[in-house]
Structure formats: structure tokens, C-alpha cells
Amino acid sequence: MKIKKVAVVLLLPALLTGCWDNVDLADINIVTALGIDKTEDGKIVVTVQVVEPGALQLTSSSQQGGGSSQSKPIFVKSYQGETIYDALISMKAIVDKRLFLSTTQVLILGERFCKEGINEALDFMRRNHNTEYLTDVLVARGVTPEEILKIQSDMDAIPAIYIKETAENTAIRAKVKRTTLMELFKEIQNVCNQVTIGQITKVDETTVKTEGTAVFKDGKLVGWLDQYQTRGYLFATDRVKGTVINVPVDDGRMSIEVMHSSGKMEVKFKDGRPSHLSIRVTLEGNIGEYAGEKMFTSPEGVYELEKLLNREIKKEIMMALNKAQKDYSSDIFGFGEFVHKHHPRYWKEVVDEWDDIFSKLPADIQVNAKIRRGGLMKSPLMRDE
Amino acid sequence: MFERLKRRLKLGTEQDSIDTIHMDIDEPLPSNIERVKEKLEKVFSACSDYIQREIVCGEDGSVRILVSFIEGLVDKKILNQDVIRPILNHFSSMRLEGKPARIYQLIMECIISNNEVIETDNMQQAIFKIVSGDAVLFVNGSKRALVVGVKAPEGRQVQEPDTEVSIRGSREGFVENLGTNMVLIRKRIKNPNLKFERIQLGSQTKTDICICYIKGLANEEIINEVRNRLKKIRCDGILDSGYIEQYITDNRFSLFPLVGNSEKCDKLVAKLLEGRVAILCDGTPYILTVPYLFIEAIQTSDDYYDHAFFASFMRILRLLALLVSIMLPAMYVALVSFHHTVIPFKLIIALASSRQGIPFSPFVEALLMIAAFEFLREAGVRMPRTIGQALSIVGAIVLGEASVNAGIASNLMVIVVAITAICSFIVPPLSRTTMLLRFIFLVAANLFGFLGIFCVGISVIIHLCRLRSFGIPYMAPFSPLTAADLKDSLIMVPIWAMITRPRILFQSDAKSNVGIKRQEVDKISED
Numbered sequence: 001m002k003i004k005k006v007a008v009v010l011l012l013p014a015l016l017t018g019c020w021d022n023v024d025l026a027d028i029n030i031v032t033a034l035g036i037d038k039t040e041d042g043k044i045v046v047t048v049q050v051v052e053p054g055a056l057q058l059t060s061s062s063q064q065g066g067g068s069s070q071s072k073p074i075f076v077k078s079y080q081g082e083t084i085y086d087a088l089i090s091m092k093a094i095v096d097k098r099l100f101l102s103t104t105q106v107l108i109l110g111e112r113f114c115k116e117g118i119n120e121a122l123d124f125m126r127r128n129h130n131t132e133y134l135t136d137v138l139v140a141r142g143v144t145p146e147e148i149l150k151i152q153s154d155m156d157a158i159p160a161i162y163i164k165e166t167a168e169n170t171a172i173r174a175k176v177k178r179t180t181l182m183e184l185f186k187e188i189q190n191v192c193n194q195v196t197i198g199q200i201t202k203v204d205e206t207t208v209k210t211e212g213t214a215v216f217k218d219g220k221l222v223g224w225l226d227q228y229q230t231r232g233y234l235f236a237t238d239r240v241k242g243t244v245i246n247v248p249v250d251d252g253r254m255s256i257e258v259m260h261s262s263g264k265m266e267v268k269f270k271d272g273r274p275s276h277l278s279i280r281v282t283l284e285g286n287i288g289e290y291a292g293e294k295m296f297t298s299p300e301g302v303y304e305l306e307k308l309l310n311r312e313i314k315k316e317i318m319m320a321l322n323k324a325q326k327d328y329s330s331d332i333f334g335f336g337e338f339v340h341k342h343h344p345r346y347w348k349e350v351v352d353e354w355d356d357i358f359s360k361l362p363a364d365i366q367v368n369a370k371i372r373r374g375g376l377m378k379s380p381l382m383r384d385e
Numbered sequence: 386m387f388e389r390l391k392r393r394l395k396l397g398t399e400q401d402s403i404d405t406i407h408m409d410i411d412e413p414l415p416s417n418i419e420r421v422k423e424k425l426e427k428v429f430s431a432c433s434d435y436i437q438r439e440i441v442c443g444e445d446g447s448v449r450i451l452v453s454f455i456e457g458l459v460d461k462k463i464l465n466q467d468v469i470r471p472i473l474n475h476f477s478s479m480r481l482e483g484k485p486a487r488i489y490q491l492i493m494e495c496i497i498s499n500n501e502v503i504e505t506d507n508m509q510q511a512i513f514k515i516v517s518g519d520a521v522l523f524v525n526g527s528k529r530a531l532v533v534g535v536k537a538p539e540g541r542q543v544q545e546p547d548t549e550v551s552i553r554g555s556r557e558g559f560v561e562n563l564g565t566n567m568v569l570i571r572k573r574i575k576n577p578n579l580k581f582e583r584i585q586l587g588s589q590t591k592t593d594i595c596i597c598y599i600k601g602l603a604n605e606e607i608i609n610e611v612r613n614r615l616k617k618i619r620c621d622g623i624l625d626s627g628y629i630e631q632y633i634t635d636n637r638f639s640l641f642p643l644v645g646n647s648e649k650c651d652k653l654v655a656k657l658l659e660g661r662v663a664i665l666c667d668g669t670p671y672i673l674t675v676p677y678l679f680i681e682a683i684q685t686s687d688d689y690y691d692h693a694f695f696a697s698f699m700r701i702l703r704l705l706a707l708l709v710s711i712m713l714p715a716m717y718v719a720l721v722s723f724h725h726t727v728i729p730f731k732l733i734i735a736l737a738s739s740r741q742g743i744p745f746s747p748f749v750e751a752l753l754m755i756a757a758f759e760f761l762r763e764a765g766v767r768m769p770r771t772i773g774q775a776l777s778i779v780g781a782i783v784l785g786e787a788s789v790n791a792g793i794a795s796n797l798m799v800i801v802v803a804i805t806a807i808c809s810f811i812v813p814p815l816s817r818t819t820m821l822l823r824f825i826f827l828v829a830a831n832l833f834g835f836l837g838i839f840c841v842g843i844s845v846i847i848h849l850c851r852l853r854s855f856g857i858p859y860m861a862p863f864s865p866l867t868a869a870d871l872k873d874s875l876i877m878v879p880i881w882a883m884i885t886r887p888r889i890l891f892q893s894d895a896k897s898n899v900g901i902k903r904q905e906v907d908k909i910s911e912d
Contacts (some may be wrong), residue, residue, distance in 0.1 A: 009844055022722045022831065024747060026740040030733060053738030103733055130726065185597040 028100040033160035035145025037110025046087035047078040070224045073157045075150045084124040101130040105160040107137045108145035114221035133182035138200040139214040148329040167210045174234045174243035175227040177213045193334035217330035232316030236279045240261035252292030255286040267335050277363040286373040295379045302371050309369040317365050325359040361372050397427050418449050442476040449525035458518035459904035460537040467499040489527035501534030546648035553690040555651040563593050563667035572655045590622035594606035595665035602660045604890050607855050611662050626666040632746045635853050640818045643854040645677035652686045660890045676854035680874050682814040693879040708810035710819045714751045715838050717801045723834030734793035739795040754802040861889040
């Protein structure tokens with residue numbers, strides 16, 4: 001009897017589901033970056049950047065030893081297919097081992113691909129159980145993803161890491177919108193706002209730049225925001241963690257370091273119709289650098305400065321809003337979200353034409369900046385009189 | 386299957402246990418010394434260590450005494466000084482008149498100056514006393530014989546035990562001699578309530594076994610159970626307390642130890658004070674303690690001698706080490722073979738680069754490395770001490786450097802096995818258990834990944850919770866939860882805060898379980 005019971009317990013795991021495959025780590029290709037683009041004749045091109053761990057260790061040890069590395073730590077391969085899945089699987093024709101996608105650090109989307117619509121194509125990423133949801137998504141501007149992935153960074157042996165880290169850095173400066181795959185899925189599924197994704201451009205063979213934002217409308221790429229518009233957009237949508245803003249002062253230049261910021265967006269209603277958009281941003285900052293002769297020791301001086309800062313930020317937000325309303329007619333800010341929450345009945349009526357209504361609404365932007373500290377100095381660096 | 390096996394084992398021991406020595410000698414002592422001599426010579430034929438000395442003295446040789454003993458077991462100096470010389474002196478100088486009975490009385494009461502003299506009137510007992518190291522005096526004409534305790538001090542000195550090392554606390558360890566061990570315990574517990582119940586086990590060896598407990602502290606149920614189980618042992622000889630352990634354990638097929646053992650005096654005394662029962666066995670320094678619970682494996686005597694903070698920290702560390710030594714290789718194999726998704730990106734590159742070019746699968750690699758380590762360990766135990774250095778050098782080179790350079794094992798696997806090996810030494814009572822469990826977990830990990838590890842883990846926990854040691858749940862005080870006894874479990878309170886005695890050993894269900902167990906034992910002995 002006892003034996004039977006033990007046998008039953010031992011057989012139980014067979015009923016459970018789990019990751020069945022027993023695959024050795026040495027038998028997989030570790031994909032660090034994925035690029036998706038379309039050819040002119042509508043085929044999908046998938047590019048993978050795969051790291052060769054053995055070679056990677058060789059290079060890092062030879063760097064220490066001062067020798068030169070023989071083999072490259074990464075390889076980049078592209079393959080065409082009808083769908084992303086098809087291209088990835090067919091790629092086995094040219095790569096040696098199974099492609100392991102969970103380690104993907106960045107996903108680069110091509111311009112042409114984005115223009116034709118990302119929603120359907122990204123279906124694969126959602127279905128596949130090996131997708132890494134914290135992958136950073138970027139849209140390549142002016143280049144193909146393949147070109148981006150083929151750069152040879154001299155900062156990090158793996159270009160994908162380099163790209164991810166630059167995106168991280170820029171996001172901290174609020175010059176690029178950082179979008180992970182998970183956020184992208186959420187944004188795509190949300191009917192109340194439009195998708196935006198960070199932008200990446202190639203500077204030269206070893207360098208990329210992540211600044212600016214790609215604006216989508218109904219899943220299709222419609223245009224771009226430059227770095228200042230991006231910052232205005234991020235201020236309004238409460239995504240700024242910190243940044244540096246240059247303020248033109250009468251007698252010189254000044255950089256203000258923004259420490260905390262919070263943005264609030266509302267749609268004001270009048271007689272059951274939306275009357276205007278309201279954006280309120282409050283933030284705190286410090287003086288980071290000042291090339292001038294004024295002393296900011298009196299409250300009046302600081303108020304003056306705060307006013308200047310307010311105007312500067314308001315300008316950026318205005319630019320971003322203008323772009324979204326006039327050029328792209330795409331509610332990337334998510335005002336729709338507010339309407340959906342607070343005026344659900346009205347929202348149901350206008351859900352299809354909300355972007356047009358949004359484009360025509362006037363905006364009231366209020367920025368309330370506070371300057372808290374002036375660094376280690378009270379007066380500018382100059383000879384005492 | 387197990388029942389059948391048990392029955393067969395049972396048959397085997399009973400066939401062997403036919404009493405071969407004393408079949409024709411269970412009889413009263415003859416009064417004629419010639420007949421005694423004849424009989425003893427027959428019994429001790431071909432025993433070159435048997436010595437008998439006949440003393441004939443008195444005026445007309447009327448006093449005839451036979452002194453029988455085994456050479457080496459008896460301290461000849463004491464025998465001469467206390468027995469033979471006084472007899473010779475007495476009877477040579479004195480004119481004797483009287484009957485043999487008076488001579489016997491005289492010898493017993495006035496002449497022998499030894500402090501341990503007992504009488505016997507049974508041939509079998511006399512022979513038993515001779516072989517256990519006493520000298521026996523047969524007086525012509527008397528139907529009784531005198532047993533004089535002149536045992537030579539035997540065995541090694543009390544010294545520090547090698548197997549259980551502690552930083553603080555007594556360095557005295559038990560020795561092979563039962564008497565010495567009893568002294569060591571008695572010295573620490575000056576209390577008549579400390580009881581030593583002596584029995585003999587082994588039909589051939591007649592080994593002295595002693596049940597030791599503190600009356601009033603120990604659970605009577607458990608003492609009775611120990612007596613019962615010991616009585617049921619049928620075998621030719623008990624060479625080590627390990628024999629007893631296997632006979633009296635509750636679950637004979639469990640990997641986990643259900644009977645504790647210790648070589649350290651202070652540790653054993655602490656267990657007695659907690660209400661446990663000790664079983665001393667002549668000829669081995671390892672003294673058994675029952676009931677033995679899981680938590681005792683991670684307790685050390687040092688815990689109680691130092692501050693409770695450190696002890697608690699160390700106990701948690703020990704439990705962690707136990708888990709690591711059981712599961713680390715399995716976890717590694719599961720991660721590398723199945724669950725690449727949960728490995729952080731930078732680690733996966735390190736892992737993959739170390740796996741590059743290894744011809745074996747992680748499972749085979751782990752098996753090879755662990756086997757190599759077990760070889761080394763076993764060699765270290767069996768080999769003469771003087772070669773130890775050479776072994777450790779070879780081991781370090783083979784396991785560490787060479788296997789990695791040759792591309793047989795990956796760097797990380799060497800680290801994993803090394804950590805596992807280190808951890809396996811941290812909880813010595815369970816080290817053999819962990820060794821076997823490690824392989825079981827490894828196989829499960831290779832078949833089903835984490836799922837397999839969890840299934841085996843849960844099975845092990847179920848098994849642990851079902852185990853009983855002398856009726857006490859093995860996982861107490863955690864399962865069943867005994868809040869009062871948590872004070873001395875994983876987190877330990879300071880010694881001054883332990884105001885109540887352990888209650889686990891008196892748990893209500895202990896009683897019922899002991900009852901069930903006893904019936905089971907009876908059933909086995911019936912068929």
C-alpha cells in the first residue's frame with residue numbers, strides 16, 4: 001500500500017504543466033537586441049543581435065591583459081519573413097542555435113514598419129512566452145534597425161547594453177520617453193490615448209543618440225517630437241524625474257536643475273461639452289550653473305528667476321501640445337483618459353472622434369516652479385569689491 | 386515488501402541467537418573443588434588466557450581454594466595484594482579448626498580486603514563473572530563462590546572528542562569503558578535521581594547496556610518504551626551503540642536519524658536535563674539519546690554558552706547551510722537547463738560563457754563533480770592520517786584547477802560543488818542524509834526543473850512531519866506547533882529566559898503514539 005502511495009506522489013508531477021524543455025545554456029543563442037522593420041515590398045525583416053559569451057569573456061580578459069581580441073563578442077543577423085515569428089524561426093537557417101528572446105534588452109522598430117502600423121505586428125511579442133516585458137522599445141529615425149544594431153560601441157562590448165544605458169540616461173534627463181514593452185502593450189490597448197515611443201538615431205559607426213519621441217496615431221507613426229518638445233510632453237504627463245533647463249537671464253546664461261516635478265492634466269467642461277484643456281505643473285529646482293553677476297539672495301530675485309523658469313517650461317509644453325494638436329491630431333497626452341473617467345457618458349459618444357475634438361480645444365497651461373537652493377555659493381564667482 | 390523484509394531479518398537473527406555457551410552448565414555449584422576444577426577446565430578448554438590458581442594451605446592442606454580469572458582483564462597486582470596474600474598469610478600462621486563453611490565465611494568477611502565482593506551459587510553466573518573480568522574464588526566444601534571485583538582499568542584516558550568539536554565548554558569526551566562514562570555523567574549530576582539501569586544484550590557478547598535518565602524529568606512513558614524496545618533486541622553481539630540505534634529506531638527505513646548520539650559529556654548531560662533518555666553501551670564512546678528531534682541537528686552546545694543573539698544567527702545560518710547543501714546543485718542544474726528566463730541578464734552571460742565548450746550536460750557535470758568530492762571525502766576518512774596532506778593537494782588540483790582547464794567542468798559548477806561541500810560539513814548529524822537527498826534532488830531537477838525540486842521537497846517535508854521518535858513528532862516544536870518550546874528552536878532566547886522545561890517530550894499525543902508503536906513492535910515479535 002505504502003509503495004502505491006509513494007508511486008502516486010512521484011507520478012503527480014507528470015500531471016502538472018511547466019517548462020518542459022531541458023535545454024543547456026550552452027545550446028542557446030542569447031539575443032540581446034531585436035530589430036523589426038519592413039522591406040519595400042512589405043516583408044518583415046527581423047534583426048537579432050546575439051552575444052557570444054565565450055568571446056565576450058575573452059575580450060574582457062584580453063582588455064585587462066592589453067592584448068587584442070580575435071573574435072567579436074556579438075554577431076548581428078537579419079532574415080526576412082512573412083511575419084515576425086516566421087522570420088525568427090526561419091532564421092535558424094543561418095544561425096547555429098535556438099534563439100533565446102528572454103534576454104532581449106532593447107527592441108528597435110524601423111520607421112517603415114512603424115508607419116504601416118505596429119499593433120498587429122507586435123502580436124507575436126505578446127503571444128510568445130519568452131518575451132522579456134522590461135525590454136526598452138525605441139524607434140529608429142532615419143536608419144534601419146539593422147544599422148543601429150550593427151554599431152560597434154567602444155564603451156560596452158555589447159551594443160544593446162550601450163543603447164539601453166543611453167536610453168536610461170536620457171530618460172533621466174527627460175529628453176526621451178522611455179517605453180518598456182509592457183508599457184507599450186498597455187498604451188496600445190488603452191483607447192484613451194495614443195502611443196509614443198522613444199527615438200533613436202545613429203551618430204556614427206560607434207555612437208547612437210537617444211533623444212526625442214516618435215508620435216503614433218492609431219498604431220501608425222505620424223511624426224516626431226524633438227528633445228524640447230519631448231520634455232514639455234513629459235512635464236505635462238508627469239513623467240519628469242529630473243532635468244536641466246537653460247534659462248536666458250538678462251546678463252548671462254543659467255542652468256536650473258529640476259528636482260521634483262508633478263504634472264496634472266484636466267479637461268474643463270462647460271454645458272456638457274469640453275471647453276478647454278488644463279495643464280498644471282509644479283516643480284522644484286536648484287541653480288546648477290550661472291554665468292552672470294547678479295546675486296540671488298533676496299526673495300524678489302528668486303521670484304524673478306522662477307517666473308523665467310515658468311515661462312521656459314510653459315513654452316516647451318506649448319510646443320509639444322501644438323505639435324500634437326495641429327500637426328498630428330493625436331492625443332498623446334491622454335486627455336481622453338480624464339474624459340473617460342469623469343464624463344463617461346460623453347466619452348462614449350465621442351470615443352471615435354476624440355482626437356479631432358482634442359485638436360481643436362484651447363489650452364490653459366500653468367507652471368509653478370520653486371527654486372529652493374543655490375548650490376554651495378551665495379554670490380557669483382568674482383573678485384570681491 | 387518492508388514487512389516481508391522485516392520478517393526475514395527476524396528469522397535470521399533468531400536462528401543465530403541459539404544460546405551456545407551455557408547449555409550444560411546452568412546448574413548449582415558443586416561443593417567439591419575437584420569437580421569445579423574439572424568443569425571449568427572443560428568450559429575454558431582452548432582458552433589460553435584462562436588462569437586458575439589453586440591455593441592449598443592450612444596445617445594439613447585442609448584449606449583448598451581455587452582462584453579463577455582471565456589474564457589481562459584482572460589487575461594481578463590488586464588480586465595478589467587483596468586476595469591471595471591475605472589468604473596465605475592468614476592460614477599459614479593460624480591453626481585452623483572448623484568446617485569448610487566457616488572457612489568460606491572467614492575468607493569473605495575477614496580476609497579479602499577488596500571492597501567489591503559478591504557471592505554466587507550458580508555455575509553459569511560464576512563463569513560469566515570470570516569472562517567479564519572478575520576473579521572468582523571457589524572454596525572447597527562450600528556450595529558458594531566469591532566474586533571479587535579486581536577488574537583492571539581498561540581503555541584510553543578521557544580526552545577531547547575528535548568528532549564533535551566545540552569552542553567553549555567541557556573538553557571531556559566519553560570513552561569506551563562504561564564505568565568511566567557513568568562516572569563522567571554522575572560527576573556532573575550530583576543527584577540520586579540520576580538513574581542507571583543496567584541490562585545485558587547480545588547472546589554471545591553479553592554487552593553491558595545502561596539506560597540513563599533523571600527520574601522526575603524524563604517522561605516515564607518514554608523510559609518504558611526504551612526498556613521494551615531494548616528487551617526485544619535479539620542478536621549475537623552489540624559492538625557499538627549504532628547496533629542498538631538501528632534496532633530501536635521508530636522508522637527503520639527513513640534517511641533521517643531518529644536516535645541521537647554524542648561523545649560530549651556536557652552535551653549529554655544537557656539532554657538528560659531536558660528530560661531525554663540516554664542509552665550507554667559498553668565499548669563505545671557514542672552514547673545514544675532519545676527522543677531525537679530534527680531541531681537537535683542544528684543545535685550545538687556552544688549555542689548555550691554564548692549570547693543568544695549569536696546562537697540564533699548561527700542556527701539560522703546552519704539551517705540555510707543545510708538547505709544549500711541539499712539543494713544548491715539541483716537549483717543550479719534547474720536554472721541552467723530549464724529556467725533561463727529567471728536568470729538576470731548579466732548572470733546569464735557569465736553562466737553561458739562558463740558552460741561554453743563543456744562536453745557534458747549540467748546534470749552529468751554536477752554528478753561527476755559531486756561524485757569526485759564524495760570520493761575525496763571518503764578517502765579522507767578511511768586513509769591514514771599521515772597521507773592527508775597529499776590527498777588535499779591532489780583534491781584541490783583535480784577538483785578545482787585541472788577539471789576546469791581540461792574543459793570537463795565549468796568554473797561555476799566548481800564553485801557550486803565547493804559551496805555545497807562546505808555546507809555539508811556544517812550540520813554533521815545530517816551529513817549522510819543530505820548526501821543522499823542531494824542526488825535525489827539532482828535527478829528531480831534534471832527531469833522536471835524547479836517543479837521536480839518542489840515535488841521532492843514537499844515529499845521530504847511530508848515525510849519529516851510523519852516521522853516520530855519514541856512517539857514524539859520529529860518536527861516539534863514547529864509541527865505540531867508548541868509555542869512554549871519555540872524558545873529553544875531556530876530563534877533562541879537567552880538562557881536566563883528559558884524558565885520552563887521543554888514540553889515537547891510530554892506532549893499529549895506522545896502517549897498515544899507510544900502506545901501504537903508498542904503494539905506494532907509486539908505484532909512484529911509475534912510473527
